[in-house]
Amino acid sequence: MLADMLYESISMEKGNSVSALLELFGHFIQRVDENTVVRDKRSFGKFIQFLLALKPDVRRYLLMSIVDELSDKPIVAEAFFDDFSSDLLADLLNENLQTQGSAQPAIIELLQRLSDLRLQKLTTKEAEGEKQPVSKSSTVLADEAFKQKLYVIFREEQREKFVQETYNAALSSLLSSRMLSKSEEQDFLLFRKTLDNHEIEVKMSGILLELIDTPLNADGDSEQLGQSLIDICSYFVRMGDFASLAAIYERTQRVEHPNEQHHKLRQAFLQPDFIEEILQAPVIWGRQKFEEIAAIIYRVGEPFIDPILDRLAEEADQSLRHFYVSSLSGLGHIVIEKTAARLTDFRWYFVRNLVVILRNTGNPAILPFIRTLIKHPHPKVRQNVEKTLLQFHDPDAYIMLLSDLTSSDFDVKMRAIHLAEKHHTQDIIRKLAEIVETGGFSSKEFELKQAAVHTLSGIGDAACMPSFERVLRSRSFFRRGPLNQLKDEIVTSLGRFSSPFALELLQRISASGSNKFARKAKKIAEDMEQRHEP
Amino acid sequence: MNPDSQAHVQSFIRFFIISLSNARMYTIGHPQVARMLVKAYESLAAALEHNSHLSFILLEDHVVLNEMRLPHSFYTMRFAEVFRERGCSHIKVLSTLTSQELGELVNAMAMPKQALPENLSSILLGTIYLSEDGLNVSGDEEILLPTLKDLPQYELEQFREIQETIRTRKHINVSGLYKLVGGFIKVFRQEQPILHALIPLRLLDEYTYTHSTNACLLNLAQAISLGIEGQLLHDIGVAALLHDIGKLTIPEEILTKTDKLTEKEWQIVREHPIKGALFLMDNPGIPRLAVIVAFEHHLKFNLSGYPSVNTSWQQNICSHMTAISDFF
Numbered sequence: 066m067l068a069d070m071l072y073e074s075i076s077m078e079k080g081n082s083v084s085a086l087l088e089l090f091g092h093f094i095q096r097v098d099e100n101t102v103v104r105d106k107r108s109f110g111k112f113i114q115f116l117l118a119l120k121p122d123v124r125r126y127l128l129m130s131i132v133d134e135l136s137d138k139p140i141v142a143e144a145f146f147d148d149f150s151s152d153l154l155a156d157l158l159n160e161n162l163q164t165q166g167s168a169q170p171a172i173i174e175l176l177q178r179l180s181d182l183r184l185q186k187l188t189t190k191e192a193e194g195e196k197q198p199v200s201k202s203s204t205v206l207a208d209e210a211f212k213q214k215l216y217v218i219f220r221e222e223q224r225e226k227f228v229q230e231t232y233n234a235a236l237s238s239l240l241s242s243r244m245l246s247k248s249e250e251q252d253f254l255l256f257r258k259t260l261d262n263h264e265i266e267v268k269m270s271g272i273l274l275e276l277i278d279t280p281l282n283a284d285g286d287s288e289q290l291g292q293s294l295i296d297i298c299s300y301f302v303r304m305g306d307f308a309s310l311a312a313i314y315e316r317t318q319r320v321e322h323p324n325e326q327h328h329k330l331r332q333a334f335l336q337p338d339f340i341e342e343i344l345q346a347p348v349i350w351g352r353q354k355f356e357e358i359a360a361i362i363y364r365v366g367e368p369f370i371d372p373i374l375d376r377l378a379e380e381a382d383q384s385l386r387h388f389y390v391s392s393l394s395g396l397g398h399i400v401i402e403k404t405a406a407r408l409t410d411f412r413w414y415f416v417r418n419l420v421v422i423l424r425n426t427g428n429p430a431i432l433p434f435i436r437t438l439i440k441h442p443h444p445k446v447r448q449n450v451e452k453t454l455l456q457f458h459d460p461d462a463y464i465m466l467l468s469d470l471t472s473s474d475f476d477v478k479m480r481a482i483h484l485a486e487k488h489h490t491q492d493i494i495r496k497l498a499e500i501v502e503t504g505g506f507s508s509k510e511f512e513l514k515q516a517a518v519h520t521l522s523g524i525g526d527a528a529c530m531p532s533f534e535r536v537l538r539s540r541s542f543f544r545r546g547p548l549n550q551l552k553d554e555i556v557t558s559l560g561r562f563s564s565p566f567a568l569e570l571l572q573r574i575s576a577s578g579s580n581k582f583a584r585k586a587k588k589i590a591e592d593m594e595q596r597h598e599p
Numbered sequence: 600m601n602p603d604s605q606a607h608v609q610s611f612i613r614f615f616i617i618s619l620s621n622a623r624m625y626t627i628g629h630p631q632v633a634r635m636l637v638k639a640y641e642s643l644a645a646a647l648e649h650n651s652h653l654s655f656i657l658l659e660d661h662v663v664l665n666e667m668r669l670p671h672s673f674y675t676m677r678f679a680e681v682f683r684e685r686g687c688s689h690i691k692v693l694s695t696l697t698s699q700e701l702g703e704l705v706n707a708m709a710m711p712k713q714a715l716p717e718n719l720s721s722i723l724l725g726t727i728y729l730s731e732d733g734l735n736v737s738g739d740e741e742i743l744l745p746t747l748k749d750l751p752q753y754e755l756e757q758f759r760e761i762q763e764t765i766r767t768r769k770h771i772n773v774s775g776l777y778k779l780v781g782g783f784i785k786v787f788r789q790e791q792p793i794l795h796a797l798i799p800l801r802l803l804d805e806y807t808y809t810h811s812t813n814a815c816l817l818n819l820a821q822a823i824s825l826g827i828e829g830q831l832l833h834d835i836g837v838a839a840l841l842h843d844i845g846k847l848t849i850p851e852e853i854l855t856k857t858d859k860l861t862e863k864e865w866q867i868v869r870e871h872p873i874k875g876a877l878f879l880m881d882n883p884g885i886p887r888l889a890v891i892v893a894f895e896h897h898l899k900f901n902l903s904g905y906p907s908v909n910t911s912w913q914q915n916i917c918s919h920m921t922a923i924s925d926f927f
Contacts, residue, residue, distance in 0.1 A: 253825075256916040260831060263624055265887050268915055272876055272894050275906065281873050286881060289671075293880075296673030303617040303635065304624065349631050 097141050113144075267309050270297045274316050277326040291326030295333045302342045305350045307357035314364050335368045344372055347388050355388050362392045370396065370403045378407075378415045390418050394425035401426060405434040413443035420446065424453040432457055439465065444477060455488040463490050470496045475509050482516045486523040497521050498532035501555075506547040515554055522558035527566040533559070534570055537582065556582055560589040568593050600650065600665050607646035608653065608664055613674045614639035615705070619681060622709035636705060640698040647694045655690040657682055659884030671883060679884075681708060682724075684830045685715055689725040696721040711829075780836030784819060810925075815839040817924035818917070834886035835917050841889045842896045842921045845875025869905040872897050888917050896921045 093112075116124055258264055273294045277287055294313070301310045317323070317330050333339060346358050362369045370393065377389040393400050404419050420438065423431040431453070438450045439461060451469070454462030466488060469481035482500070485493050500517040504510050521529045533555050541548045556574065559567045568590055575587035600608075618635035625631070646653060656663040657679040661671065669675050682690065685708065700719045707713050715724055818839035822832050846854065849871055853864050860868065875893035879885045895918035898904045902912055 256919065257825070259913065259915045260827070260888075260917065262620070265891065265915070268891050268913075269887050271908075271912065272891060273880075275894070275908070276873065276877055276880065279873055279877075281870055282877055290880065293673050299613075300617060300620070300673065303631065304620055305631065349634065 094138075094141075098138070263304065263306065266297060266300065267306070270294060270301075270309060270313055273297070274313065277324070277330075278320065287324075287326050291329050294326070294330055298330070298333060299339070299342075302339065302346070305346065305354060307343075307346065307354060307361050311357070311360045311364055314361065318364070334365050337372075340365075340368055340372055344369070344376060347385055352384060359388070359392045359395060363395050366396055367399055370400055374403065374407060374419075377418055378410065378412060386418065390422055390425075393422045398426055398428045398430070401428060401431055401434075405431065408434055408438060413441070413446050416441070417443070417446050417449050420449040420453055424449070424456060427456075429457055432459060436461060444474070448477075448480060452484065455484065458488075462488065463493065467492055467496060470500070475513070478513060479516060482513065482520050486520045489524055489526075491528065494521065494524060494526050494528050497524075498529040501529070501551075502532040502536055506541075506544040506551075511547050511551070514551055518551070518554050518558050522561040525562050525564065527562065527564040530564075530566045530570055534573075537570075537574055552582055553585070556585050556589065559586075560593060600667055604646045604649050605664070605667075605669070607642045609669065609672075609674070610642035611639050611646065612662070612669075612678045614642060615701075616674050616677045616681070619705050619708055620677075622705055627706055627709055632705070636698070636702055640696075640701050643692065643696065643701070647692070647696065651694055653692045655692075657688045657690075661883060676883070684711075686726060687715065687724045689723075691723040691725075693721040693723075777833055777837065780815060780819070780833050780840065784832060784836065811840050811843065814842060814921060814924040818920050821920045821923070822917075831888075834888045835920070837886055838889040838892040838917055839921050839924055841875075841879060841885070842892045842925065843871075843875070844878055844893055845871030845873070848874045848878075869897075873906055888915070891915050892918050892921050896925060898922075 116127070119127065259268070273290055276282060277290050277294065282290070298310060298313060301307070301313075313330070314334055317327050320327050323331075343358060343361055347355060350358070362373070373389050373393055377386060377393070380386045380389065393404065400422060404422050408416055408419055410416055410419070416438070420435065423435060435450055435453050436459075438446055439454075441447050441450065447465070451462055451465045455466065466481055466484060467490075469477050470485065470493065472478045472481070482497065485497060489497075497517045497520055501514050501521070504514070506514075536548075537552050537555060539548065556571070559571050571586045571590040571593070575583050575590055577583060614635045618632050618639055621629055621635065622632045643653070650665065654665050655678075660676045660679045662669045662675045662679055682688065700721050703716050703719060704722055707715050815836050819832065819836050822835045827835065849867055853860065853867060856864070872894050876890050879890045879893055892915070894906070895914050898906075898908065898912075898914055898918065899922070900914070900919070902908060902910065902914070
């Protein structure tokens with residue numbers, strides 16, 4: 066009857082009456098305590114029966130209004146919800162979620178307290194080995210019924226009752242798309258890799274570096290941390306992880322106020338066995354690690370110079386010799402003194418590499434050492450000396466080059482012709498023109514003439530035009546074929562000159578007759594004129 | 600054992616571990632594997648010149664050689680670890696050892712699923728473990744976990760014990776931690792779906808316990824779903840259990856303070872990952888993953904959070920997992 070009256074009040078929107086009723090219930094719950102629940106169980110039971118008899122929407126309305134009061138009275142709350150079915154509890158939570166978007170803290174707290182209390186009782190029962198039967202009146206709720214209620218509330222398949230729809234939709238979409246996208250898969254594999262043993266060591270080295278830096282370790286064993294880091298470095302070098310090694314070294318170098326452990330770590334990189342292991346690394350790991358190994362050598366620097374020079378002197382493998390030369394060259398000016406000290410070595414191939422290293426430093430301080438080798442007995446050494454001196458525009462270099470252009474050694478002469486394109490004086494240009502104009506037409510001589518024409522057109526100096534013209538107007542009964550080929554080379558090369566003298570020469574050749582050179586010269590001249598038209 | 604022999608054995612351990620690590624990371628045929636193996640053999644042969652045999656007993660991360668404990672180092676830890684992974688804690692090497700036998704051992708250990716060779720006449724592998732009753736020589740110690748219902752109480756006691764050792768700054772009972780995690784993993788294997796295993800723990804009013812064990816359970820759930828198993832799975836569980844260990848260095852009044860923390864108090868809170876990592880570093884047998892997670896668990900995906908790290912830092916996936924578990 067009370068329930069019917071209440072329903073009527075709400076449906077007729079008798080606001081004042083509803084407020085009065087809610088207030089009445091509020092007062093009632095406030096007055097109910099644990100003693101009431103036990104002492105006056107029957108009356109309390111009737112009140113619960115009344116609530117159960119209400120229509121669901123009215124009951125929800127009422128329950129929502131008294132939840133705050135109940136959250137502070139777990140025993141009363143337990144008794145209160147004892148006869149509620151699981152669905153009613155779920156309904157209450159659901160209503161709360163729908164109206165507020167998330168569960169009201171009071172409801173969550175209430176459920177939490179119910180859980181805590183229930184657990185305490187279960188624990189007591191277990192501690193007593195269930196020797197003493199626990200009556201329903203003292204536990205208020207039956208185990209199974211309570212478990213069932215919690216299960217209903219938390220069970221996954223009904224999450225749509227408690228979780229916002231948008232969240233549910235996103236979750237379902239994630240779960241239904243069982244396959245990871247390609248980028249997600251790559252991300253995952255990258256992350257999964259962080260669990261590899263070696264990656265863990267790399268991360269540990271990073272953390273150890275942080276830890277030896279930290280003032281928080283004042284009372285800790287920093288020596289042990291430092292030693293662990295040194296051990297990890299020795300491990301990395303033998304595992305071929307030079308990138309991690311370089312990162313550690315760089316980090317120790319960046320520390321503004323290094324402590325004892327930093328100093329010890331730096332020292333570890335300078336130890337002969339460590340350097341030896343690094344230098345053994347290119348042999349073991351091959352080309353693919355050259356760059357990473359070189360990065361360590363560049364960072365550590367000076368201690369590597371002598372050991373690398375020792376290896377360079379004896380290494381039979383060409384790619385390793387290249388690696389040593391390039392590593393030493395990359396060290397810059399600090400290699401000059403130690404490298405120059407070995408220029409008197411009896412092995413010409415070693416001396417040649419030393420000259421290359423010195424040249425690669427790009428430092429003019431090497432010139433006095435290089436000049437001592439101008440008359441070295443081995444031509445390969447002399448060539449590199451010459452190339453080095455030319456790089457610094459040293460006057461001695463031009464004297465050497467001029468001398469080579471008159472050499473009877475084909476290779477020496479040919480190399481000098483090529484070098485002359487970038488390093489020339491008027492004397493050298495004259496000498497090149499002389500090579501074109503004079504001499505015979507053996508295959509080697511012809512090759513030299515051809516190369517000289519090419520070099521002269523690369524230089525682009527018109528000083529060679531008279532020589533070219535003389536060759537173009539010359540005739541040879543016995544060497545007609547090679548001479549015509551040379552003329553053809555010259556006519557073609559004239560197109561590469563930007564000098565007006567070249568155009569004039571082409572026009573003169575064109576006007577001189579109607580043979581194939583004249584026709585070719587005319588065509589090239591026209592092309593040149595077109596190029597120069599604004 | 601004379602100091603020279605001991606130094607030879609330490610060299611052997613170093614080269615053995617490097618050879619094995621290279622074999623695992625690259626291939627067994629990699630020249631560095633063979634090179635390090637030669638060095639390992641030479642070192643061991645030198646040690647055997649003055650000893651009829653060498654007996655290694657592995658206790659957590661410690662290596663005991665002919666009844667003398669070797670100094671603790673990065674390499675001895677790895678040595679203990681690689682044999683522990685194979686359930687082996689006693690290695691006896693006789694003076695008749697050949698380089699081929701050592702090579703066979705490395706080859707077998709390089710492949711996780713390959714059984715260790717049983718026909719090596721000069722290398723004897725076995726198991727020794729200590730229990731409260733003394734020395735046990737065989738059999739697996741069973742953890743009795745009849746039902747999920749019994750789990751919280753059982754683990755709670757173990758966890759309290761572990762926590763107490765940490766509070767009193769004693770060394771952590773690492774095997775206890777592994778037992779604890781092993782128990783969780785067994786429960787996971789028994790109870791499906793995995794998340795059902797979490798419900799009883801959430802009901803307990805033991806914050807530290809529930810927080811750490813829940814993080815452990817959630818980490819294990821994540822790791823299992825990623826297909827991780829074996830020793831790594833255990834390490835991930837232990838890492839989660841210990842992730843907040845640095846918090847024990849924060850004064851109680853700061854931890855329980857309800858008002859806004861002062862900048863100085865925040866500073867103390869922000870130090871706990873470093874202090875946790877430092878503490879764990881000092882404990883033999885703690886998996887490296889636990890140190891990493893203790894250090895990184897307050898770092899966010901974009902490397903904000905604390906402690907501050909350089910921009911090239913790449914967080915370990917286990918730290919990501921623990922951060923997620925920690926949040927829940």
